[in-house]
Amino acid sequence: MGQILAGWSAQGQCRGIVGTVFGKNARPAVAAGLLVCPLAAVGCAGVAEGPEVATSTLTVTRTHTTTAPPPVPPAPSAADRVPEDLRQKVASLMVVGVSNYDQARFALDQGVGGLIIPSWADPALLTEEGRNINALRAEYGRPFSVAVDFEGGRVQRHTQVFGEWMPPRGLAHQPDGVIRGTGYDIGRSLRAHGVNVDYAPLLDLDVASLDIVGDRSFGTDPGEVARVAGLFAQGLVDAGVTPTFKHFPGHGRASGDTHLALAVTPVLADLEALDMLPYATVLRRHPGASVMMGHVIVPGLGGGDVPSSLNPEAYRILREGDYPGGVPFDGVIVTDDLSGMRGITDYRPTPDAVRDAIASGADQALWSSGADIPLIIDGVTAAVLAGAIPAERIDAAAERTQRQLIAVGL
Template identity: 75%
Template sequence: MRARVVAAALLAPALACVAALGLAGCGEEDAVETAAPDESAQPALSTQAAPEGVDTQHAPTPAQLRVPEDLRARVATLMVVGVADYDQARFALDQGVGGVIIPSWADPALLTEPGRNINALREEYQRPFSVAIDFEGGRVQRHTQVFGDFMPPRALAGTPPEVIRGTGWDIGRSLRAYGVNVDYAPLLDLDVAGLDIVGDRSFNGNPDEVARVAGLFSQGLIDAGVTPTFKHFPGHGRASGDTHLQLAVTPPIDDLRGSDLRPYGPLLAAFPQASVMMGHMIVPGLGPEGVPSSMNPEAYRLLRTGDYPGGVPFDGVVVTDDLSGMRGILDYAPTMDAVARAIGSGADQALWSSGADLPRIIDHIVWCVQNGYIPEARIDEAATRVQQQLISVGL
């Protein structure tokens, strides 16, 4: 009960914050017990050597954590922004962001040009930061001319276990070679409603099969030193539409508990070092009516407590889905408003692919904290999680 009260209290400050600045506002039964996937088909812990500097076994000590003391610097570490070229990446890193994402429209030279690529930036900045990309295979794989071309997840699911894990390894090694260390994959959404945005991006319509294949694929990524990201919590497979185009509504939360949520428990138990991407779907019966999950404290509480069949508590990094490139969210709230609401509600990383207005958005979140609209403890909690992930895997 206390968790629900605290979560609800966090949403109110974020909403009050944007209201105070006069910004645009809102526009935006018996559960089936989860059976863990067949252990015989699950990946064992990797025996491959991880890339140099990657420690996949030990959590960082407090002395190793690099959580900034300055409030603005702490807030900046919660931002993940799209960068199209080397100069934009340098600007974002100069602002202190904790991560960047390589969008489809980025100049490939950001990955390949000696002295002006991601690897050069790592040498220059001498601090950990994440570089993420959407690379599922099939329809969603960015910059294949650099990273290679891989089969769709649905096709991959039909291959032997060693091929699934090996594909994760191949993708991960290719990403890591060019400085990318977070993959916004695998997708855990179930293909059960004929949604085109899901389709062959989904491994299957059966939650246990999704968990099995996603586990093998994720182990391959981790073997290669890349952090997998499970998406889109709490499940987009039966939503009313595509959140890239409009706000979408899922079946009630009690229905999701028996199906869409089922892959998360066994996977988060096996891969606590993974990230989770919070989707933008509205879930009836979950927190405030009409609020997208990415801005809904109850969605974060559900994930953190594992309050669903087979669920486990999760204390890793939670990143939002794109807060600038999806019509559904932009119709609900402008990006600066959405970032404040997401962080205030429980997100550790606010992601927007445009990267626009970065300094102003950082300053806005600082203002919200200084004026009591977002608790500083919320910033500290998120910044610590982000740094723990960066340090523990050598990012």
């Protein structure tokens, strides 16, 4: 009978293998003695003598070679992902409307950093296998954002694809879990179809009975609006979608609907005392969200009657948190639509508005028509080369947009 016994050093480390052959009359005590005998004393006194016992030892030293896995390179930082070419860097700041797969491919071929799916888009862009947003992500192999206006109620695009949800005003009266869960359910549906940015929730206060606000608002009290909006936004974040708080500095008391005409708000001090208050709360809790800059004209905000989306002072206030309770904001600021709203097109044509918005502090310039993409990119690039827009302004905006994409895993 033969046995193989492992020998261990006093430090508990394996030193080799001892092979011991026992004769047919070997007593169990022999084997037992070897089990407790250190390897260096195979012939030690602890082994009982016995007749016709032949003992031989064989020591084999094993060398264990461990090959370390190759080091995993660090993930590229936001700055590393910014294009080096100036025109491509400028293009990465553009968010353009696309109606179908071919338009989306054309926009991406120009290097745009974001798409928006407007209400008039072909739903196949969201659903047709091989020709939808998810297919474009696989084809292009570079990160880009895809956004949609989806608040629930009156503003929820492509409900046949994404589903339908109650208006924000109704949601505000639900338990906290329902509010956050609704944001999550919406976010899950958006993300499944390739959308990673929701232009919601609305922070405008319904204090002037404006039709454009109404039940899109969570209410009239700034604290309650901030609470509900924060829960809804957290649900979106849970689902991997970036929320967008809108419309800074506040549309709730504007003179009209900026979709239809230029609109003026109360003076800046009045907005600071009421309309801006929800931003102080939600941006402290959600610094990775976007903020949409509205087109309202605010008396006392910088010089002249300039819509906030083209007003450097509006961006400065938001960046520095220079309003009651405000915190500095270093996330993405996106403009409201620069092509489909007369509150801006009556003031300035879209190519000029895109250029001036970026120069003023916008990180992303949004125009839903998706028209003139090469012309607009070239115009902003020329402004940088001419010194009208500092190169640092472009670099900072491009890095913020990349950081936001990284945050949602793109």
